[in-house]
Amino acid sequence: MSAPTLDRPAAPDEVALQAQFDATIAADHRIEPRDWMPEAYRKGLIRQIAQHAHSEIIGMQPEGDWLLAAPSLRRKAILLAKVQDEAGHGMYLYSAAETLGADRADLTDKLIERKQKYSSIFNYPTQTYADVGVIGWLVDGAAICNQVPLCRSSYGPYARAMIRVCKEESFHQRQGFELLMTMMGGTGAQRAMVQDAVDRWWWPSLMMFGPPDDDSPNSAQSMKWGVKRHSNDELRQRFVDMTVPQAAVLGVTLPDPELALDPETGRYRFGAIDWDEFKQVLAGKGPCNDERIARRRAARDDNAWVTEAATAYADKHAS
Ligand code: 3HC
Numbered sequence: 001m002s003a004p005t006l007d008r009p010a011a012p013d014e015v016a017l018q019a020q021f022d023a024t025i026a027a028d029h030r031i032e033p034r035d036w037m038p039e040a041y042r043k044g045l046i047r048q049i050a051q052h053a054h055s056e057i058i059g060m061q062p063e064g065d066w067l068l069a070a071p072s073l074r075r076k077a078i079l080l081a082k083v084q085d086e087a088g089h090g091m092y093l094y095s096a097a098e099t100l101g102a103d104r105a106d107l108t109d110k111l112i113e114r115k116q117k118y119s120s121i122f123n124y125p126t127q128t129y130a131d132v133g134v135i136g137w138l139v140d141g142a143a144i145c146n147q148v149p150l151c152r153s154s155y156g157p158y159a160r161a162m163i164r165v166c167k168e169e170s171f172h173q174r175q176g177f178e179l180l181m182t183m184m185g186g187t188g189a190q191r192a193m194v195q196d197a198v199d200r201w202w203w204p205s206l207m208m209f210g211p212p213d214d215d216s217p218n219s220a221q222s223m224k225w226g227v228k229r230h231s232n233d234e235l236r237q238r239f240v241d242m243t244v245p246q247a248a249v250l251g252v253t254l255p256d257p258e259l260a261l262d263p264e265t266g267r268y269r270f271g272a273i274d275w276d277e278f279k280q281v282l283a284g285k286g287p288c289n290d291e292r293i294a295r296r297r298a299a300r301d302d303n304a305w306v307t308e309a310a311t312a313y314a315d316k317h318a319s
Contacts, residue, residue, distance in 0.1 A: 017036040018038065020036070021035070021036060021037055021038065021041075024154075025154055025224075025225060025226055028154075028226065030154060030155070030156040030159065031154055031155050031156065032156045032157075033099040033100070033156075033157065040221075041225055041227075042100050042101070044218065044221065044222060044225070044227065045097075045100055045155050045158065045227060046097055046100050046101075046102045047116070047218075048218075048222070048227065049093055049096050049097045049100075049158055050093075050094075050097050050102065050107045050110070050111075050116050051116060051117045051118060051119075052093050053089075053090045053093035053094045053097060053107070054090075054107070054111045054116060054117070054118035055118045055119035055121075055122065056086045056087070056089040056090035056093060057086070057087065057090040057118075057296070058111075058118045058119075058122045058292050058296060059086050059118075059119070059121075059122045060083050060086045060087060061122065061291075061292055061295055062122060062124070062125065062126040062131070062135065062288075063079060063082065063083055063086075063126065063132055063135060064083050065126055066079060066126060066129060066131075066132050067079055067080060067083065069129070070129070071129055075129075075132075075179070078175055079132060082136075082172050082175065085168045085171075085172065088168075089161075089165045089168070092161040092164065092165065093158075093161055093165075094107065095157070095161070096155075096157040096158045096161045099157045100155075105307070108296075108300060111293075111296065112293060112296055112297045112300060114284060114293065117282065118292075119208060120204065120207050120208065120278060120281040120282060120286065121139055121142075121204050121205065121207070121208050122288075122292060123281050123286030123287060123288045123289045123292060124200070124201070124204050124286065124287055124288060125287055125288055127196075127197070127200070128193050128196070128197060129193070130180070130183060130190075130193040130194045130196070130197040131197045131200075131201070132176070132179065133176045133177075133179035133180040133183060133194065133197070134176065134180065134194070134197040134198055134200075134201045135176060135201070136172050136173055136174075136175050136176015136177065136179065136180075137173060137176035137177045137180055137246070137250075138176075138198075138201050138202065138205040138243070139201065139205055139208070140169050140172040140173040140176060141173045141176075141205075141239065141242070141243060141246075142205045142206075142208045142209065142239050143169050143208070144166060144169045144170055144173055145209075145235055145238055145239040145242065146208065146209060146235050146239075147162055147165060147166050147169065148162075148166050149228070149229035149230050149235070150162040150228075150229070151163050151166060152226075152229055153226065153227050153228075153229070154225055154226035154227055155227065158227075177246070177250070180194055180250055180252075181250065184250055184251050184252070191251075194250075194252060195252050195253065198247070198252045198253075198254065198255070199255045202254055202255050202256070203255070203273060203274065203277075205239075206236055206239070206240070206270075206273055207273060207277075207278045207281075209232045209233075209235050209236040209239065210232040211232065211275065211278070212232065212233055212273075212275070213231045213232055213233045213234075215275075216231070216232050219231055219232060237267060237268075240259075240267075240268045240270055241267050241268055244259065244261075244268050256270055256271045257271065258270060258271035259271070
């Protein structure tokens with residue numbers, strides 16, 4: 001049954017369904033695929049879950065670039081496992097979007113046609129192996145901060161996918177930190193590489209949490225529906241508070257002269273984020289947007305025969 005619109009008022013049974021949906025959300029219970037849901041809730045979820053899935057898949061590229069250049073067999077095995085995990089996360093998330101009626105191939109097409117977004121963070125280049133460690137520490141650290149609350153998201157399949165994703169992201173974060181600790185205990189040149197990577201990734205990591213609350217068009221409704229549990233700024237602040245002490249343990253400096261503990265709140269104050277840069281990246285003008293999309297397009301096109309074969313095989317078994 002379709003949801004009511006301005007032109008088409010709700011029929012009596014829709015009123016009852018809407019009331020049941022509202023009661024489920026108010027009781028902090030889960031909405032499941034079999035349940036009636038307002039069309040805007042379904043569309044909003046597809047938007048967020050698809051963007052999230054695309055981020056996991058595109059996110060394989062910056063680190064995948066280092067698979068052939070990993071400095072040891074151990075580092076190669078770790079990185080390979082990590083990049084493979086990201087592919088798995090993308091698959092869980094596309095599956096969650098499918099439970100809402102989305103079509104996976106259609107979502108991929110929308111990504112490639114730039115009609116759907118993916119995380120801004122993956123439009124920056126990985127210049128040295130220290131970037132692999134910093135992505136683990138900062139980018140996966142930010143992802144955990146943002147995604148742990150999504151394990152309590154109101155939509156069941158999304159929340160359940162997030163539980164496994166977060167467990168794996170937690171491993172990713174630790175492997176990044178361990179790699180950086182090793183480099184910081186190495187030569188002066190290695191320490192300089194780590195500091196340089198931290199300088200380049202710090203601000204883009206803060207941008208991952210999305211625009212400030214007063215410029216976040218989706219937040220209010222998303223939080224009312226229990227899809228998002230905390231605002232963008234609240235999660236960004238949590239990430240800063242969590243990360244500053246870790247930077248001290250590592251022995252790196254975060255590139256923000258305004259970073260300081262506020263004795264009254266016990267939280268860290270930090271400098272202004274360059275939201276113009278964020279907007280440029282979202283508009284497709286970041287350092288690597290074109291390259292990321294071109295590669296995803298090539299992967300889709302070059303491997304179309306695999307999809308066709310797998311679909312034919314699945315159809316044969318289904319019939
Ligand atoms: N990069 C790209 N687009 C972003 C963004 C970012 N960092 N932050 C916000 N946006 C987009 C939003 O998608 C929205 O655009 P849309 O309406 O066209 O979809 C617009 O900017 C306005 O932002 P809002 O704050 O209103 O949007 P949301 O309420 O959806 O909040 C979000 C943004 C916090 C990213 C939220 O969608 C979210 O929590 N998503 C799930 C987590 C996710 O997608 N993470 C991406 C990183 S995954 C990852 O990091 C992989 C791991 O391996 C590291």
